[in-house]
Amino acid sequence: MSNTPIEAVSLEQFSALAQAIEREVKRVMVGQDEAVRSVLICILAGRHALLEGVPGLGKTMLIKTMADALDLKFARIQFTPDLMPSDIVGTDILEEQEDGRRAFRFQAGPVFANLILADEINRATPKTQSALLEAMQEKTVTVANRSYKLEPPFFVLATQNPLEMEGTYPLPEAQLDRFMFKVNVSFPALDDLIGILDRTTGAAEPRASKVADGAQVIGMGKLALNAPVASHVTEYVARLVLATHPDNQSAPRMVREYVRYGASPRGAQSIIMGAKIHALLEGRYNVAFEDVHAVAPAALRHRLLLNFEGLAEAVRPDAIIAEVIKTLPRTTYNG
Amino acid sequence: MATQTAFRLQYHALTGAVRRWEARRRMALFLRWLPRLLAAGLAVGAGAGLLARLTPLLLPAEIAALTVIAVLIALIAGAVGVWQTGRGGAVVHARRFDVLFGLDERLSTALELIEGRIRSIDELTGRQIDDAASVLSQVNARSRLPLTADRRDWLIALLLALAAALLIFLPNPQADAVVRDGAARDALEDAAETLRDLTQQIAVDPLLSDEDRRKLLQALQAAVSTLDRANISPEEAFAALSSAENALRERADAQTRSAQTQQQALASAAAALRQTMDGMDGMGQSGASMSASELMAQMAQQMANMTPEQMAQAANALQQGAQALQSIDPAAAQAMQQAAQVMQQQPGQQMDQAAQAMQQAQSALQNAQQQTQRAENAAQQAQNAAQQAQSQAQRAQQAADQVGGQSNNQQPSGQQQSGQQSQNGQNSPAESGSQSGAQSQAGQQSQQSQSGQPGAQGQTGQMGEQADSSQPAAGMQGQSGVEDDLRSGLGSAGSGAGDQPGSAGADTAMQQSPMDGGQLQASNNPDGQGQSDFEQVYAPRRIGGEPGDTTIELESSPDGLPVTEGEFASNPAGQSLVPYADVFGDYRGAANRALDSGYVPLGLRDVVREYFTSLEPRGRGE
Structure with missing residues (x-):
């Protein structure tokens, strides 16, 4: 496996590339600006995203379009109950060589790509899910005691259906925690829906042009992660995450009533990283509270484990996060 | 290096802006x-002013000062x-201005x-940093932080x-209170301070026995x-001071009596010696003002010239003096x-022994005179202490009267009568309730003014004076302000002396007696040591009538004088069936016992004495 070179990206280039990527994706995707922004943030941060939405809202289209806009190797894995781990990571196959000898040769699976679309990930068995999740965390694949490094950039953009259906295997919390964002793909508004109809029912199907390659994506990410964060903003993020824990003093009423476990430190990391990229995407060079508030729902909603009351009353994690943001003071002015 | 220098310059620019904004x-x-x-602050003043109009709390000047202080405190607290x-x-301030001016944390991030x-x-x-400086230059602090x-x-x-x-400067009726x-x-x-001084004096008084000192x-x-209690009432203070005064007075009286006894004994001895000396021929006349010891000295000097008969007379005089x-x-x-x-035994012989004995007697007499003098001094001191x-x-009583008078002023007119009674005599509720309202009011009216102006009430002596025009003029009977005090000693007998003709000697309690179905006992027997069983009657009840409130209204005659209601055929003249002179002594004796027993406040004892002096029968006709 060869390493993708990292291209230094200036702030001007970052801005231009980001705008180009969003523009290209939005040429295809209509009315999913927030989802596009969130997926882009995950890609630039080098993390993975989980997209959730009812079927037919364009989750797969969004990821495919993103792959089209980025000059990356794309692979799609349709998760089904009979999908085996080897179907994802690959397997050693017995191959007869020219000299007549037979030997095992590693046949790489679809995970050996830059951008993986794990479609309906919760339809596969936990064993198969864990094969992908190991690759997401370690960015390596081990087959027959041999490890294979995945080529950066490596992004997994998974989708899952929120509806309870037969034969689904919900992702465990530990595995959900490996996704930087959980992006809700909402139903488009009327105007957006009309736009979708206009663009997708004609003879010509719009496609996104490639505007950035892998090296640029990595360079953009490295630049964005250097964005400065004021100490009180960092403290605010820490307090925000702590406030999602019901046993914390600053936890609001909803957290105390409906949350069983709060967000992990990975959630705080995801917020900071996402906020940095969000700030640069907004044309700012520092992280503001607005950036934190913009990315906090996506970073925390899959990290809140509701208790029985929360599940019984169908409390939305987004409502809890909004309550935390509303009640938490931005700064304590204590130096 | 150049970058750091540029950053430093920008830092000063940023912090300078922050300081200016912070000041603004x-x-x-x-x-x-x-x-x-x-x-x-003004609300505090207004509240205090309002409160001061509802209850006697502060003077207008004090409320004004309180208002000023409250305003100053509020301003200082606000400034702090x-x-x-x-x-x-600067970073902390920058965080605040990031929020105030919507700078999206640019300023604080740049400074950090x-x-x-x-x-x-x-x-x-x-x-x-450039971005922060650029945004700062666009901030208009004057519009964002208006000084309004x-x-x-x-x-x-x-x-x-x-x-x-x-509320402060309009006249406040509570200010006087x-x-x-x-x-x-x-x-x-x-x-309290006076009592402390007296305590110190008594503690070191050598003339007092340990027992007397301990009691005092x-x-x-x-x-x-x-008196040192925080919320002591004037009445309680008066009672405490009266108790202390009683103790001091008893001690003073005892010492005075002792001194008088000693003085009388010395005077008797001196008289016996003086009589002997004056009766001796050739002995010269003794001075009338000479003391016993001086007479003894004169006798000793002239003993050598005495005849045996004179010696016998002198010895006899000495024996009489010794007995005294x-x-x-x-x-x-x-x-x-x-x-x-x-x-x-040896008249005319052994003159030396006689002279020596005379000298010893003279010395003993001098000692006795000195002791008497000391006793007189001690008695005087005790009297002074008791006087203090x-x-x-009396001051406490005056204070109680003033406070009581003020509280009476605040009472509705219907409650005025009971307040007056309590104020006048320091009575218990039972005592003050033993009179009907009209009678008490009438008594105060007659005392207040000889002119008998209707509707005016007054007090004498320690009571001070006050007038309440809201009180109706009812009844013509007079009643002393100390009558309630007397009641404590006289039981329910009481004694009224009115200014109006025909009302003298009419006792209010006695008038109640027939209405009370005969339950009032010993009403004409003041020898009950101030104890009398009677039923308190608050509402008049007619004989044979149903119990309950009954309003008795006296009709007026055409000439405007009130007429009595009832059957007076057996006593048409309205005179007492018992001669006044026969019963007066009993009442006065009971009053004197009450005075001696300490029931009557010190400040009112003279009033009581004067009252009974004024009531003394002037002739058999009374």
Whole structure:
């Protein structure tokens, strides 16, 4: 496996590339600006995203379009109950060589790509899910005691259906925690829906042009992660995450009533990283509270484990996060 | 290096802007709070002014001072509070202005980057600081931090100032009561101080026995501890001072009696010696003012010239003097007795022994005279102490009267009568309730004014004077202000002396007696040591009638004089069936016992004595 070179990206280039990527994706995707922004943030941060939405809202289209806009190797894995781990990571196959000898040769699976679309990930068995999740965390694949490094950039953009259906295997919390964002793909508004109809029912199907390659994506990410964060903003993020824990003093009423476990430190990391990229995407060079508030729902909603009351009353994690943001003071002015 | 220098320059520019904004923010904050702070202080003043009109609390000047102090405290507290909000360094202020001006944390991030609190790559750092400086230059702090306050706040402060001024400077009917309360407090403090001084004097008084000292100190300390209580009422203070005065007075009386007894004994001895000396021929005349010891000395000098008969007379005189002194000074009596024996046994012989005995007797007499003098001095001191306690008790009584009078002024007219009774006599509720309202009012009216003006009430003696035109003029009977005090000693007998013709000697309790179905016992027997069983009657009840409130209204005759109602055929003249002169002594005796027993306050005893003096029968016809 060869390493993708990292291209230094200036702030001007970052801005231009980001705008180009969003523009290209939005040429295809209509009315999913927030989802596009969130997926882009995950890609630039080098993390993975989980997209959730009812079927037919364009989750797969969004990821495919993103792959089209980025000059990356794309692979799609349709998760089904009979999908085996080897179907994802690959397997050693017995191959007869020219000299007549037979030997095992590693046949790489679809995970050996830059951008993986794990479609309906919760339809596969936990064993198969864990094969992908190991690759997401370690960015390596081990087959027959041999490890294979995945080529950066490596992004997994998974989708899952929120509806309870037969034969689904919900992702465990530990595995959900490996996704930087959980992006809700909402139903488009009327105007957006009309736009979708206009663009997708004609003879010509719009496609996104490639505007950035892998090296640029990595360079953009490295630049964005250097964005400065004021100490009180960092403290605010820490307090925000702590406030999602019901046993914390600053936890609001909803957290105390409906949350069983709060967000992990990975959630705080995801917020900071996402906020940095969000700030640069907004044309700012520092992280503001607005950036934190913009990315906090996506970073925390899959990290809140509701208790029985929360599940019984169908409390939305987004409502809890909004309550935390509303009640938490931005700064304590204590130096 | 150049980058760092540029950052440093930008840092000064940023922090300078932050300092200016912070100063303006504090000023704007203080100005915004200024009317509220003023309103808070003025509200305190207005509240105090309002409270002072409901209850005797503060004088107008004190309320004004309180208002000023409250306003100053509010302003100082506001200034301190505003100053407290500005604590912290430039970064802290920058965080605040990021929020206030919507700078999206540009300013605080830039300052932290320059100060090295956070780090980034040079490109981002430079861009961020430039961005912050650029945004700062566009901030218009004057429009964002206007130096104004809400007009409604100013209006509220103005209204409160007006209300406070009106409440403070308009005449306050409670102000007089405040002055009286202050005087009462001062009187109580002075009384306590006086008692402390007396306690110290008594503790070191060598003329007192240990037992007497212990009793006196106990009484005084009890009075002092009572006076030192925080919420003591004037009545309680008066009672404590009266108790102390009683103890001092008893001691003074005992010492006075002892001194008088000694003085009389010495005078008797001196008279016997003087009579003997005056009867001797050739002995010259003794001075009328000469003391017994001086007479003894004169007798000793002339003993050599005495004839045997004169010696016998002198010895006899010495024996008489010895007998007179026996009760007060046995030593002096024995010395005189020995001298007399020497003169009787050996008349004309052994003159030396006789002279020596005479000298011893003279010395003993001098000692007795000195003791008598000391006893007189001690008695005088005790009298002075008792006088001081009495004076303080009178002041406390005056304070109680003033406070009581003030409280009476506040009572509705229907409650005036009971308040007057309680004030006058320090009575228990049962005592004060033993009279009907009309009778008590009438008594006060007659005492207050000889002219008998209807509707006017008054007090005499310690009571001070007050008038309440709301009280109706009812009844023509007179009643002393000390009648209630007398009742404690006289039982329910009472004694009324009215200014109006025909009302003298008519006792209010006696008038109640027939209405009370005969339950009033010993109403004409004041020898009950102040104890009498009677049923308190608050509402008149007709004989044979149903119990309950009955309003008795006297009809007026055509000439405007009230007429009595009832059957007086057996006594048409309305005279007492018992001659006044026969019963007066009983009443006066009961009053004197009441005075001696301490039931009557010291300050009112003279009033009682004068009252009975004025009631003394002038002839058999009374």
